[in-house]
Amino acid sequence: MPSGQLTKRRALFQLAARQHGYVTAAQAVEAGYSHQAQKYHVDRGNWVRVDRAVFRLLDWPAHPEDHLVRWVLWSGGLGVVSHASALSVHDLGDLDPAKVHLSVPARFRRSASEIVLHRPLPPDIDIEDREGFRVTTPSRALAECAQARIEQHWLDGAVAEALSRGLTTPRRLRAAATELGVAAELGAHVALEAAGR
Structure with missing residues (x-):
């Protein structure tokens, strides 16, 4: 994996780790994932679209407060x-x-x-x-x-x-x-x- 891709992936995973596996579309763009790249990851099954502009990375461990993070992200934080x-x-x-x-x-x-x-x-x-x-x-x-x-x-x-x-x-x-x-x-x-x- 090229170093640029690795840097983007690491940035996204660090963000997701603080948010129970969730990221917003805006946060993904900030980490270097264009909207086209986001669609690609959803289509490939790497990310799950849980709401408009809110994704969850596949296979992230479940946590009892996941739904709260989801709705706070839905509100734009x-x-x-x-x-x-x-x-x-x-x-x-x-x-x-x-x-x-x-x-x-x-x-x-x-x-x-x-x-x-x-x-x-x-x-x-x-x-x-x-x-x-x-x-x-x-x-x-x-x-x-x-x-x-x-x-x-x-x-x-x-x-x-x-x-x-x-x-x-x-x-x-x-x-x-x-x-x-x-x-x-x-x-x-x-x-x-x-x-x-």
Whole structure:
């Protein structure tokens, strides 16, 4: 393999390694793969087209958070995993949302039936970086779920677990809920009282 090809391939694989095997068309172009070369790799079965301008390299090992990376890339890297999906990432409570919850900028205009979009993006202080995606902090995710009025017993369990694991404090949760309004404040207050806090 010529050294130029090897350099391109290495750049693409390094990027894919940070994103669970996924790359966008724009990222592939940046690594040196023209749109024609991308079509070639899809046609040859080297890459799998998972969405418009989103590919997954063939035979990449599966990871439980692959679908989150896919949807963040679908959003052009703008989306942040949030709400009930963020609780799942933090392994809080028993929620297993059927759809991925993604917070996006107010101006974002795409949609897909497999996801629930929330606007606007949370402030950077309420976001954590993960491998291949960003996610709201435990405090923010709990407050978002309270604002969305998930069933209180689900929220109570997630808040109790977050407190016992040291992922949030009553003060941080109340502050996050206050930013999101009355529904979030009420849900957080009830959950904290249920946890004896």
